[in-house]
Amino acid sequence: MNDQTPVSAQEREEKLEGIGCKRKRVEDVRFTQGKGNYVDDVKLPGMLFGDFYRSPYAHARIKNINKDSALAVPGVVAVVTAEDLIPLNLHYMPTLAGDVQAVLAHEKVLFQNQEVAFIIAKDRYAAADGVEALEVEYEELEPLVDPFKSMEPDAPLLREDIKDKKEGAHGPRVHHNHIFTWTAGDKDATEDAFSKADVVVKEYLAHPRVHPCPLETCCSVANMDKITGQLTLWGTFQAPHVVRTVASLIANIPEHKIRVIAPDIGGGFGNKVGVYPGYVMSVVGTIVAGAPVKWVEDRIENLTTTAFARDYHITAELAATKDGKILGMRSHVLADHGAFDACADPTKFPAGLYHVCTGSYDIPSAFIQVDGVYTNKAPGGVAYRCSFRVTEAVYTIERIIDVLAQKLDMDPADIRKKNFVQPEQFPYTSATGWEYDSGDYPTAMAKAMDAVGYDQLRQEQAQKLADFKAGKSRQLMGIGISFFTEIVGAGPSKNCDILGIGMFDSCEIRVHPTGAAIARLGTKSQGQGHETTYAQILATETGIPSDMITIEEGDTDTAPYGLGTYGSRSTPVAGAACARAGRKIKQKAQLIASHLLEVHHDDLEWNVDGFQVKGNPEKRKSMKELAWAAYNNVPEGMEMGLEAVDYYDPPNFTYPYGAYFCVVDIDVDTGESKIRRFYALDDCGTRINPMIIEGQIHGGLTEAFAVAMGQLIHYDEYGNVQGGSLMDFFLPTAVETPHWETDYTEVPSPHHPIGAKGVGESPHVGGVPAFSNAVNDAFKKLGGVHTHMPHTSANIWAYAQSLGL
Ligand code: PCD
Numbered sequence: 001m002n003d004q005t006p007v008s009a010q011e012r013e014e015k016l017e018g019i020g021c022k023r024k025r026v027e028d029v030r031f032t033q034g035k036g037n038y039v040d041d042v043k044l045p046g047m048l049f050g051d052f053y054r055s056p057y058a059h060a061r062i063k064n065i066n067k068d069s070a071l072a073v074p075g076v077v078a079v080v081t082a083e084d085l086i087p088l089n090l091h092y093m094p095t096l097a098g099d100v101q102a103v104l105a106h107e108k109v110l111f112q113n114q115e116v117a118f119i120i121a122k123d124r125y126a127a128a129d130g131v132e133a134l135e136v137e138y139e140e141l142e143p144l145v146d147p148f149k150s151m152e153p154d155a156p157l158l159r160e161d162i163k164d165k166k167e168g169a170h171g172p173r174v175h176h177n178h179i180f181t182w183t184a185g186d187k188d189a190t191e192d193a194f195s196k197a198d199v200v201v202k203e204y205l206a207h208p209r210v211h212p213c214p215l216e217t218c219c220s221v222a223n224m225d226k227i228t229g230q231l232t233l234w235g236t237f238q239a240p241h242v243v244r245t246v247a248s249l250i251a252n253i254p255e256h257k258i259r260v261i262a263p264d265i266g267g268g269f270g271n272k273v274g275v276y277p278g279y280v281m282s283v284v285g286t287i288v289a290g291a292p293v294k295w296v297e298d299r300i301e302n303l304t305t306t307a308f309a310r311d312y313h314i315t316a317e318l319a320a321t322k323d324g325k326i327l328g329m330r331s332h333v334l335a336d337h338g339a340f341d342a343c344a345d346p347t348k349f350p351a352g353l354y355h356v357c358t359g360s361y362d363i364p365s366a367f368i369q370v371d372g373v374y375t376n377k378a379p380g381g382v383a384y385r386c387s388f389r390v391t392e393a394v395y396t397i398e399r400i401i402d403v404l405a406q407k408l409d410m411d412p413a414d415i416r417k418k419n420f421v422q423p424e425q426f427p428y429t430s431a432t433g434w435e436y437d438s439g440d441y442p443t444a445m446a447k448a449m450d451a452v453g454y455d456q457l458r459q460e461q462a463q464k465l466a467d468f469k470a471g472k473s474r475q476l477m478g479i480g481i482s483f484f485t486e487i488v489g490a491g492p493s494k495n496c497d498i499l500g501i502g503m504f505d506s507c508e509i510r511v512h513p514t515g516a517a518i519a520r521l522g523t524k525s526q527g528q529g530h531e532t533t534y535a536q537i538l539a540t541e542t543g544i545p546s547d548m549i550t551i552e553e554g555d556t557d558t559a560p561y562g563l564g565t566y567g568s569r570s571t572p573v574a575g576a577a578c579a580r581a582g583r584k585i586k587q588k589a590q591l592i593a594s595h596l597l598e599v600h601h602d603d604l605e606w607n608v609d610g611f612q613v614k615g616n617p618e619k620r621k622s623m624k625e626l627a628w629a630a631y632n633n634v635p636e637g638m639e640m641g642l643e644a645v646d647y648y649d650p651p652n653f654t655y656p657y658g659a660y661f662c663v664v665d666i667d668v669d670t671g672e673s674k675i676r677r678f679y680a681l682d683d684c685g686t687r688i689n690p691m692i693i694e695g696q697i698h699g700g701l702t703e704a705f706a707v708a709m710g711q712l713i714h715y716d717e718y719g720n721v722q723g724g725s726l727m728d729f730f731l732p733t734a735v736e737t738p739h740w741e742t743d744y745t746e747v748p749s750p751h752h753p754i755g756a757k758g759v760g761e762s763p764h765v766g767g768v769p770a771f772s773n774a775v776n777d778a779f780k781k782l783g784g785v786h787t788h789m790p791h792t793s794a795n796i797w798a799y800a801q802s803l804g805l
């Protein structure tokens with residue numbers, strides 16, 4: 001094996017398509033041709049179909065279930081209810097938050113559309129007919145919809161199953177609808193800061209219930225091979241290994257007898273982190289029916305029963321000096337978790353990472369309290385394109401700092417600059433104990449303000465306002481700023497675990513004799529482009545061109561254990577494992593090179609894609625040659641082959657950040673708004689693939705736009721869920737979506753092997769407050785202080801009316 005054609009280092013470098021290259025997404029070849037392989041594409045011989053009968057009531061006692069009429073439907077094979085699950089001890093399943101959730105409602109239903117019975121039939125239509133035919137008698141109970149009433153003394157008792165439990169997963173329970181009370185920060189120091197401050201602001205900021213609504217709904221196919229005792233479970237899983245472990249624990253099947261496969265996934269956005277009754281019932285179904293069982297949610301089921309996001313009722317307070325230096329922050333949150341606490345957060349943090357809410361500012365003291373309560377609503381509480389409650393945290397600080405600026409009559413950009421954590425303060429420890437790894441906020445802010453022409457925008461706004469006041473126009477203009485700091489890459493196992501499993505991640509790489517390779521990881525792409533970008537990291541590290549490296553994720557029989565993809569953790573954690581596994585390959589290759597070139601390995605140096613003798617670059621061995629030698633000519637005593645595994649437990653989170661500017665025009669008479677301009681500067685450290693990053697930003701901003709301007713899962717006073725279909729739930733298309741301008745700075749993470757930070761969530765986390773601040777900014781000189789999301793035309797119009805405009 002010889003490298004025939006002499007090529008320059010630069011040409012060889014380009015051929016690698018490594019870190020920093022705008023490499024085209026390799027997965028798109030199949031996606032754009034409709035050749036993806038999704039769960040619903042799994043079709044097995046003799047496969048049956050399951051469908052849920054769901055509760056029409058939000059709160060009711062189940063008096064009787066008559067299976068006969070459903071069983072009489074042609075094609076229906078079985079009807080499973082909680083009574084059938086009790087002997088198997090499967091009528092409740094553990095949630096990620098340390099609660100239990102009913103797999104099928106037992107005695108009571110606790111939210112509308114809750115799973116009551118699972119109908120298994122020969123096809124999807126017969127299953128649906130069986131659902132229609134099932135007869136269930138209820139006795140209606142008083143629904144509890146308003147979380148502010150959850151803990152009133154005479155509030156209805158929701159969870160009869162745990163009514164005597166005084167100790168919850170996160171401390172004592174003080175009321176039958178109380179889940180937890182959790183605090184962070186220093187209460188006394190914060191109170192002290194508030195008592196000494198010149199100014200204090202306080203505002204109630206609601207972050208309404210929304211839903212990630214991925215294109216593909218949740219689904220699974222389970223197949224139990226009775227001969228081998230092997231269970232195979234295909235599903236829409238963002239964390240397949242965790243599903244395997246949980247399945248093993250709850251179904252009491254040895255873990256090696258379970259194979260979990262997450263094939264292509266049509267968007268996750270947090271919706272596919274949790275474990276749902278549908279997954280469990282497909283497994284029960286295959287065991288009961290002795291045939292494979294498929295379960296596929298429809299859109300309404302997805303929006304109304306699988307994990308919602310937010311529903312945080314936030315009170316925020318800032319204390320400051322009269323020239324705008326912030327001294328302290330307080331926040332209280334009432335968290336509506338619905339009927340079961342099925343929140344997806346690291347086990348120790350029932351409110352996720354909400355206590356990062358001091359944001360990008362050097363705030364000396366802070367105190368945070370979150371109370372979680374039950375209501376008659378669907379369970380959940382997932383990230384939805386944000387690292388564990390960080391959207392809520394960033395919304396809190398970015399909105400309240402604007403309120404403070406308004407009270408002090410300061411410019412929102414100035415007050416931010418005045419309070420920034422300064423570059424020389426990194427690593428910076430926040431008042432709630434987070435250690436920010438790196439950043440240069442003033443530089444990012446200056447670049448952004450320059451790019452948008454901030455001062456001119458403010459002048460134009462002043463002119464518009466003058467015209468409005470003079471009665472010459474009915475248009476207002478708002479400028480929204482958000483300078484966010486994210487916390488992603490869960491996480492250091494000292495802080496983060498899921499059900500006791502530390503949140504490390506992994507990469508396993510095997511280099512074949514011809515110098516091609518396969519790498520497998522514990523994460524799972526849902527569209528992010530991991531097949532493209534992990535190969536780029538490995539290419540730079542090993543000198544094997546990206547297009548010679550296959551990336552595989554999602555099959556627990558082949559991939560090393562990992563905690564999955566959410567919270568923008570793949571790059572900070574598995575991406576680091578990739579780099580380190582690549583370095584292990586290189587280390588072994590160096591020893592082989594020293595053997596082949598007959599020089600000491602210290603006399604070798606790495607150059608793009610191979611080792612060369614220091615001072616004599618003509619004498620070199622490429623990685624391709626070294627791979628071949630690994631299978632036939634290794635140094636005495638060395639094992640053959642070229643493989644490496646890395647399990648990476650990060651020393652810290654990474655802290656990407658950004659400066660976002662939004663310009664909105666509002667028609668006061670109709671409440672209609674138009675996002676005229678949106679500029680997003682992101683710093684995610686070392687950029688692996690700038691084109692993928694741009695795509696991530698576009699997607700995340702679009703979701704932020706959706707949340708800020710229109711999305712809402714609303715419940716009426718009876719607990720009927722509204723906004724449960726795409727007729728009502730706002731999913732922006734190309735028609736509504738504004739144009740996005742993207743930009744960047746690049747401050748690498750000091751502790752990540754390649755300096756990369758996550759980026760997928762940033763645009764959402766930073767985007768939501770930028771939109772909301774823009775809308776609020778339009779009204780702040782007309783008596784407005786804060787109006788709640790979603791900023792629909794109707795809401796904006798009503799707000800303008802309330803201000804007498
Ligand atoms: N520096 C850097 C960073 C990053 N990157 C890229 O970018 C991406 C992303 O990343 P990240 O940030 O790390 O992240 P991940 O982990 O991978 O992912 C996750 C995210 O991701 C995002 N994005 C997306 N996309 C798509 N397409 N789809 C989807 O689904 C999704 N989702 C969303 C979400 S929501 Mo959660 O779950 O809520 O928590 S979280 C999330 C990838 O590909 C990577 O590689 C680069 O390049 N560079």
Ligand SMILES: [Cu+]
Pocket residue numbers: 352382383384385386387388389390391392
């Ligand atoms: Cu979140």
